[in-house]
Amino acid sequence: MKLLIAGTSGLDTIETPFGRKENILGGSGIHASISASFFGPLSLLSIVGEDFPTTQVDFLEGRGIDTRGIKKASGKTFHWEGSYEYDMNHAHTKKTDLNTLLNFDSRLSPELKKAEYVFLANLDPDLQLMVIEQLEAPKFIAADTMNFWIESKRSSLHKLIKKVDFMLLNEGEARQFMETPNLPLAGRRILELGAKGAIIKKGEHGAVVFTPDAFFSAASYPQEELKDPTGAGDSFAGGFIGYLAQSGDLSPGNIRTAVIFGSVMASFNVEDFGPDRMRRLTHREIKKRFDEFKRFSHFDEEEKCWKNLNW
């Protein structure tokens, strides 16, 4: 067992200006796992209810995701209902039914304890900490969180930050958590709290990465086909950790490559509802978009640049 992702599995009802979908596959663990599965095999630790369709489990298995860590509990699956207006940057939550999520079981099987690469998707930080404590020889741990936990479990998050390699947050969460509107300052404070790296996901503005040695800015894809942003951040994380686990290379240069793969996967995820775009995504398309990211962030001043200026 090399890559473990822990997070929620859900059935989402989503409304955007482009349509409405009921009870579609969702949840932080699901979105991250589907994205990571394009890079290699993984196990998902999660929980679902009796209403979770077997066809969806089959879909996950078909993508190379080991679903034995998905506990089937009595009751209903975690359900989120939300909508987006034309400005897709903000989700309006209509309803959150935690249901079986309240019984999330963080105990790892002997096999899962051996995981080397771990992504703790958005989940109660105390559960995330319990997963970390059971790991026998982790090589790289990344974790995400959300505003709800920042408000309700700040001290658990402080403990978590000390134990992860990379903390992933979205822009608003980073500002809220680090209590500053200044993102570079928020990034630095996350490192000061003990993380080895911080990735701040900025949606349509890309992502920025802070490490003690360097700053890296990744563009976002100039996406006109934005149908449903749900799960974009989790898809980013899945591409990031999926590529890292598969390459087994934690050098600063390869971490930048992983961030671009994260950006690529997020850019596809938003093109259709839930994980629908991912269902028909190919390696060829991922490779093509990766190359596009290279082209649209590359610059190299002409040799004559400084000569022209005569500085």
Place this chain on the structure above:
Amino acid sequence: MKLLIAGTSGLDTIETPFGRKENILGGSGIHASISASFFGPLSLLSIVGEDFPTTQVDFLEGRGIDTRGIKKASGKTFHWEGSYEYDMNHAHTKKTDLNTLLNFDSRLSPELKKAEYVFLANLDPDLQLMVIEQLEAPKFIAADTMNFWIESKRSSLHKLIKKVDFMLLNEGEARQFMETPNLPLAGRRILELGAKGAIIKKGEHGAVVFTPDAFFSAASYPQEELKDPTGAGDSFAGGFIGYLAQSGDLSPGNIRTAVIFGSVMASFNVEDFGPDRMRRLTHREIKKRFDEFKRFSHFDEEEKCWKNLNW
């Protein structure tokens, strides 16, 4: 005469969480000119009142800015008063006294008509159009605008867009003008209206460039020393056009370099009130920061990347 910048000259009163400054040098033309002056000589077309200090004119002249195009009119100089809260992304305007700005004279001297590179900083679009009409052999024209003109002179802006090479807008203005929350779509629409290129300035999120052939995303500097964002967009434009005029190279690669110089100049401008940081800025510092921009946006996947993935 190679580079001409037309825009406002002002005396600003600015309050931010870091202090308050009264009647400091401001205005779109002034900020853009000071920034461009680091790259080569230029002429500024503008207007001031009787209260505009001679020492400031001397400062501009000392920076290689030909000030003969700055008309001295009776009455007071254009005055803007505004404040910023900790989230420096939005200015709160307290007062705008147009004063002499109402008498802006767009007539060009025979020498200024020969300008090859022209930046029309934020100004009444009808005045911007009148400047363009007098140019005898322009090689590259860029123009900026603001929400006030988008609301009040939309059809003049449509005419302007057809006559410029590059249109520069900030994020909010681009969305407002093109009537879409989707920035890539806004960029495409600006090109469809006739501009050869569109640069959307996103403040703390950098800048994106749209041309018919390519998309380019420039990072922003991870700026913790943000004291006063006034004039950042104009400084960006000044660095962009200043470098283009000096290098005389309009190739796509060199335009990307120019965008980075714009980003570099904007990143310095915000480090102190008004143009105070620019007063003590050196070529050495600009070059150093340019190199930093290269480092923090560069990525190049390891050769083994695709081999690892075995796609």
